[in-house]
Amino acid sequence: MSGVSSRPLKVILPDSELPRHWYNALADLPSPLEPVLSPATLQPVTAEELGRIFPPALLEQEMSTERFIPIPDPVREAYLAFRPTPLYRARRLEESLGTPARIYYKYEGVSPSGSHKTNTALPQAYYNREAGIRRLATETGAGQWGSALSMACRQFGLGCTVYMVRVSYEQKPYRRILMHAYGAEVLASPSERTLAGRQTLARNPDSPGSLGIAISEAVEDAASHDDTNYALGSVLNHVLLHQTVIGQEARAQLSLVGEYPDVVIGCFGGGSNFAGLALPFLADKAAGKEVRLVAVEPSACPSLTRGAYAYDYGDTAGLTPIMRMYTLGHGFVPPGIHAGGLRYHGASPLVSRLRHDGLVEAVAHHQSEVFTSAIAFTRAEGILPAPESAHAIHQAVVEARQAAEEGRERVILFNLSGHGHFDLAAYEAYLGGKLQDYVQSDEELAQGLAALPQVAAG
Numbered sequence: 001m002s003g004v005s006s007r008p009l010k011v012i013l014p015d016s017e018l019p020r021h022w023y024n025a026l027a028d029l030p031s032p033l034e035p036v037l038s039p040a041t042l043q044p045v046t047a048e049e050l051g052r053i054f055p056p057a058l059l060e061q062e063m064s065t066e067r068f069i070p071i072p073d074p075v076r077e078a079y080l081a082f083r084p085t086p087l088y089r090a091r092r093l094e095e096s097l098g099t100p101a102r103i104y105y106k107y108e109g110v111s112p113s114g115s116h117k118t119n120t121a122l123p124q125a126y127y128n129r130e131a132g133i134r135r136l137a138t139e140t141g142a143g144q145w146g147s148a149l150s151m152a153c154r155q156f157g158l159g160c161t162v163y164m165v166r167v168s169y170e171q172k173p174y175r176r177i178l179m180h181a182y183g184a185e186v187l188a189s190p191s192e193r194t195l196a197g198r199q200t201l202a203r204n205p206d207s208p209g210s211l212g213i214a215i216s217e218a219v220e221d222a223a224s225h226d227d228t229n230y231a232l233g234s235v236l237n238h239v240l241l242h243q244t245v246i247g248q249e250a251r252a253q254l255s256l257v258g259e260y261p262d263v264v265i266g267c268f269g270g271g272s273n274f275a276g277l278a279l280p281f282l283a284d285k286a287a288g289k290e291v292r293l294v295a296v297e298p299s300a301c302p303s304l305t306r307g308a309y310a311y312d313y314g315d316t317a318g319l320t321p322i323m324r325m326y327t328l329g330h331g332f333v334p335p336g337i338h339a340g341g342l343r344y345h346g347a348s349p350l351v352s353r354l355r356h357d358g359l360v361e362a363v364a365h366h367q368s369e370v371f372t373s374a375i376a377f378t379r380a381e382g383i384l385p386a387p388e389s390a391h392a393i394h395q396a397v398v399e400a401r402q403a404a405e406e407g408r409e410r411v412i413l414f415n416l417s418g419h420g421h422f423d424l425a426a427y428e429a430y431l432g433g434k435l436q437d438y439v440q441s442d443e444e445l446a447q448g449l450a451a452l453p454q455v456a457a458g
């Protein structure tokens with residue numbers, strides 16, 4: 001026996017194993033999703049309405065029920081700069097927990113902008129350029145999505161305007177600077193650029209902004225300029241589709257070392273990194289494999305665990321189509337937790353359906369316990385995780401402790417959706433004992449749900 005264990009610490013796929021297709025879970029749903037409704041007519045939204053802000057190829061993907069959708073060569077080439085991403089075995093974390101569980105994580109923080117969001121930013125920029133679009137408008141909260149899209153627009157020769165939630169714009173300058181470095185235009189939202197922004201400022205000149213308001217601004221910008229489209233970093237079917245490169249690679253990597261997960265875990269904001277990792281395993285589940293799929297959200301923004309499964313708007317102003325999803329109400333403003341990417345009132349309609357049908361589990365954790373696990377992970381594995389990803393880490397720790405209590409092996413796979421190098425202020429707050437947990441009463445949550453659009457859900 002040499003001093004180096006034969007159990008691999010990381011599994012790397014060669015470039016030739018980069019997936020050639022995205023996996024479309026709409027092909028494997030027992031029944032189709034409810035139609036998306038127009039905010040203007042409350043009737044199913046038309047291709048013409050959506051065509052004002054999305055290119056044809058993405059609209060087609062949004063509705064498609066083809067199981068596998070080919071990844072265009074220019075997108076595969078762009079992916080190859082950082083994909084396939086590594087799969088790591090968290091052996092030092094296992095040892096520190098004294099667990100018989102084997103913990104694996106897929107690391108998406110190696111993408112140029114630092115998170116999984118690059119996986120959808122690149123194809124979205126590509127398809128828009130192919131459609132003759134010159135500029136993309138989008139929103140960003142903490143800035144991960146804005147950074148990813150700024151980078152992708154630069155690669156495919158498009159302009160990029162990012163409406164950044166004002167509180168983040170002011171308190172978290174580093175991702176704003178990164179977006180500027182990529183050459184994007186970044187506006188603090190609410191801004192004077194749009195009607196939605198001006199109306200919000202008229203009501204409250206000191207508005208800190210929210211993701212919902214910033215979406216309203218970006219959608220209005222796109223709808224009012226012919227050469228400009230809108231891009232969304234999560235929630236929609238085509239975004240989840242693009243992220244399935246993560247789960248396809250992870251499945252192949254685990255199988256190289258003779259493993260299959262008992263549980264697959266992702267943090268949950270709008271649903272894209274969770275779905276990206278988990279959906280390729282859903283197909284196995286449908287074929288009879290036993291695998292649990294667990295989405296982890298913050299207790300302070302508990303759409304999947306405490307929200308209603310109902311029709312709601314994607315934004316605050318009610319400009320986006322209405323979708324059936326788990327929601328806390330489009331007017332819900334989540335407390336200022338440090339995992340900014342998980343502060344969204346709604347959820348992907350696709351994951352919502354899977355949750356409603358019992359194919360996906362959901363749990364919620366407080367940020368203080370999440371950061372405790374993040375630090376344990378950092379000290380064991382050396383990587384500083386994004387606060388969002390740390391929610392998945394904490395659930396992996398919970399599962400590993402349970403395995404230890406039961407004295408049973410368990411294979412745990414989670415998505416490390418991004419690194420935390422731009423989130424050091426959050427770590428400073430945690431290490432200084434300044435993190436606060438938030439719990440809304442049922443009455444508080446009921447307020448947000450009282451203002452849902454009046455549409456009967458089937």
Ligand SMILES: *Cc1c(COP(=O)(O)O)cnc(C)c1O
Nearest residue numbers: 144234269270271272273341418
């Ligand atoms: C945006 C973000 C999330 C949350 O968004 P999802 O669409 O739910 O994946 C999670 N992790 C990181 C690192 C992010 O940037």
